[in-house]
Amino acid sequence: MRVVIVYESLFGNTRQVAEAIAEGVLAVAPEARVTCVRATEGNRDVAQGADLLAVGGPTHVCGLSSGFSRKLGLKAAQVAAAREAGHPLEPGAAGPGIRDWFMALPKATAGSLGAAFDTRTESLTADPAADGIAGRLRRHGYELVAEPEGFIVEAAQGPLRRGDRDRARAWGERLIRAASELSRPEPPAGQQANAGQQAHADGRPHADGRANGARPSVNGARPTARDALLPR
Numbered sequence: 001m002r003v004v005i006v007y008e009s010l011f012g013n014t015r016q017v018a019e020a021i022a023e024g025v026l027a028v029a030p031e032a033r034v035t036c037v038r039a040t041e042g043n044r045d046v047a048q049g050a051d052l053l054a055v056g057g058p059t060h061v062c063g064l065s066s067g068f069s070r071k072l073g074l075k076a077a078q079v080a081a082a083r084e085a086g087h088p089l090e091p092g093a094a095g096p097g098i099r100d101w102f103m104a105l106p107k108a109t110a111g112s113l114g115a116a117f118d119t120r121t122e123s124l125t126a127d128p129a130a131d132g133i134a135g136r137l138r139r140h141g142y143e144l145v146a147e148p149e150g151f152i153v154e155a156a157q158g159p160l161r162r163g164d165r166d167r168a169r170a171w172g173e174r175l176i177r178a179a180s181e182l183s184r185p186e187p188p189a190g191q192q193a194n195a196g197q198q199a200h201a202d203g204r205p206h207a208d209g210r211a212n213g214a215r216p217s218v219n220g221a222r223p224t225a226r227d228a229l230l231p232r
Contacts, residue, residue: 001029001180004050005036008057008065008097010073011087013158014119017151017168018056021117024172032176040092044104052179053108053142055133056117057098059150062127065097073156087158098129102136113179114142117149117171121156145178146171 003025007018015038022036037046039057047053060069074093108114114137118129130148137144149171152161 001031001051001176001183002033002049003035003052003054003176003179004042004047005034005054005056006039006042006046006098006101007036007055008039008095008101009090010058010070010093011157012090013087013151013153013160014056014058015090016160016165017117017119018054020165020168021054021056021172021175024169024174025176027169028173028176029180038090038092039098039101040096042101044106047105047108050112051183052113052115052145052175053137054115054117054175055098055102055137056119057129057133059118059120059124059127059129062124064099064129064132065095066099067095067097070095070097098133102140105140108141110141111183112142113145113182114138114140115144115146115149115175117151117168119153119160120150122152122154122161124150143182145175145182 003022005018005022007014009015009018018036022034025032025034035046035050058065060066060073065073070093074089114134116130116133116137118133120128128148128150130150134144134148151164151168153159154161
């Protein structure tokens with residue numbers, strides 16, 4: 001499976017989250033081909049052929065960053081405070097950012113999967129960047145494998161809240177499991193019927209009534225991304 005993670009980061013916090021997500025993916029699927037790239041370095045074709053595209057960025061002024069919000073965030077005083085706190089400016093921090101990157105992103109092919117994440121302060125109560133990213137992924141034709149996720153920074157320049165890097169790694173593990181489930185081909189209808197007959201004959205149906213060996217479904221339909229992450 002090919003996984004692409006595209007991120008925007010000013011002071012390294014969102015980059016750390018993206019790298020942790022990549023670690024989580026590889027922990028579950030060591031054979032996966034994972035690309036983790038800054039939005040400034042990812043051309044319009046970077047997501048081409050990806051089975052799963054995860055996109056993340058910082059929340060600025062209650063939403064995705066813009067040229068104006070990055071300019072505010074990169075004022076000399078902000079940069080000096082970040083450097084003093086051990087968070088030097090990231091390469092490409094001035095942009096372009098995720099908002100611009102999406103404008104050049106081609107429409108996804110059928111069956112393409114996506115996920116959205118952001119970094120934010122704990123005080124944020126509305127319009128996180130991850131929601132805007134999720135909307136753009138959907139409009140480009142991606143099916144989300146998880147609800148948009150946010151990771152907390154303790155100040156505008158960082159650091160990440162204690163434990164949030166581990167939480168990002170665990171989220172990456174959940175993403176690849178969900179993506180793998182959704183990418184698994186459906187067995188032919190005849191095999192499903194045979195499996196159901198065998199399960200009935202053995203007296204061992206699943207607790208939810210589906211046949212042994214059949215994939216979970218909702219009202220007989222193929223599971224959606226949301227179904228894939230229901231508690232198991």
